[in-house]
Amino acid sequence: MKKKFAAVFGLFTIFAVIAAGCGNAKETTVSGKGAKQESITSVGSTALQPLVQEAATQYMNDHSGATINVQGGGSGTGLSKVAEGAVQIGNSDVFAEEKDGIDASKITDHKVAVVGFAPVANQDIGVDNLTKQQLIGIFTGKIKNWKEVGGKDLKIVVINRAEGSGTRAVFEKQALDGATAVKAQEQDSSGTVQKIVNETPGAISYLAFSYMNNKVKALKVDGVEPTEENVKTNKWKIWAYEHMYTKGKAKGLTKKFIDYMLSDEVQKNLVPKLGYMPISEMQVERDASGNVTTK
Template sequence: MKTKKLLLMMVLTLMIAIIAACGNAEEGGTDTGTDTGGTDTEETTDEGGDDAAAGDAEGSLVLSGSSAIQPLMAAGAEEFMMENPNADIQVQAGGSGQGLSQVADGSVDIGNSDVFAEEKEEIPAEDLVDHRIAVVGMGPAAHPEVGIEDISTEDLIAVFTGEVTNWSELGGADQEITLVNRPDSSGTRATFVNYALDGAEPAEGITEDSSNTVKQIISETPGAIGYLAFSYYTDDTVLPLNLDGVEQTDDNVTSGEFPVWAYMHSYTNGEPEGLAKTFLDYMMSEDVQQVIVPELGYIPSTDMQVERDAEGNQTDL
């Protein structure tokens, strides 16, 4: 009898222990599923960068516009698509005017420009949202054998307006000057005209849609001069000319000493949503801003010690 009672007590004790253990397991499952899992999922959905990092972004985007920003956007798109195999992003050039026109009429998702939309009279700037991805310095670029390394603003204007036609007039080689321009729709041209030529319009010369082609022509044409973004100075096939004794460097742009620079704008028609927002958030992430941006010759906007508005006014930060 005592033995039966002892066995019954042991069975009851074991059952109580099992019930208690099950109760604890249920509580742990509730905490994990509601508090932790639910919160993590919600945060990932809200943050575009997290979606991209997780490889969850999908869909397609078409970007067009400034060739000055094209290398940066193309590199960012390539990295983004590697992390998000279900996303397809096409980056086209064509000039800032084209990018602004196409994003305004809805034919592309993002219009890249190195001028403010307000600077283009035909663009409904009030409908567009500006995303300043980076800053780019621009300057006069010449064939390496022109015989000078520095040019004054006064002489640069004389060269581009056709008043000076041979490098020997500036103490350089006895070589006829060939002008290489971008079309009127180009943001690079607008920036160069405004801040390097003091508004003077260039004389007729060779006109090319792409900065890549401009660089190639300058490198292959003795006596040629054009203008390029710093990001195209990847080798010694063209010569960046100092302007008024100031070198074309990032530091001189961020300090405000070198005046020829522009924001790299990515415009959307209204506030971005879906893949467009996720991609633009990714382009503003630390990985892109502090690694890809400087590696490709651009300047993070946060490094600037000066700022500029759509009217061209530059002020210290």
């Protein structure tokens, strides 16, 4: 009896070891062992960051051995880092030609989406529409209280993005007719701006559509609502392409990831889900000089 038990126990132990070995083999496959290990870094625009981050996560889940590091820092950082060769992808809300100190001829543009931007304010200001001149007056410091534009007797608190921000560059060029916003509190990321505007009475700033929610009030300008439909026709004029720049021609994992960003899986699913628009849906196009033409 003891011998039979020992024999059965021995067989059980062998099966257990084999099963454990199979389990380990499966885990190894999932972790990507044996797959070609490739790693790239994508840096820059915080307006584009949510889309790139989500797409990178999906891509890595489907491709063992691929590592895609996504960081913010602003469009200026993205353009300078990719031009230096410090990163593989530089994300930007603006054309490289619009940035001082960047040789656009040495980097390659890949437009991956369109995003609208809008002035946003604390929910309790008593205003939901501004004329363009009022908007310029607020951001240049000439209008200091919300009662001057029909709102509450409440001091206006301007929250700005930092120098080098593509969001700031787009907003100043297209919403403020090129005027420079008054020196004010400056923030490095759109997420921080959203939080501060939500928590600060009288606050106003600007955000990409991808960061807008019911925590902040998106303001109309001259009666026009900041909607995707209005962006597509240029009725709402504060918008930009989202660019992913590479130094020279994209290759390896960089090319594979950019191709993935332009695939139907991202363009038809992630892009609209996260508050962006596919370039294919635009009824107009804009060049680096700001000229807009009908497609």
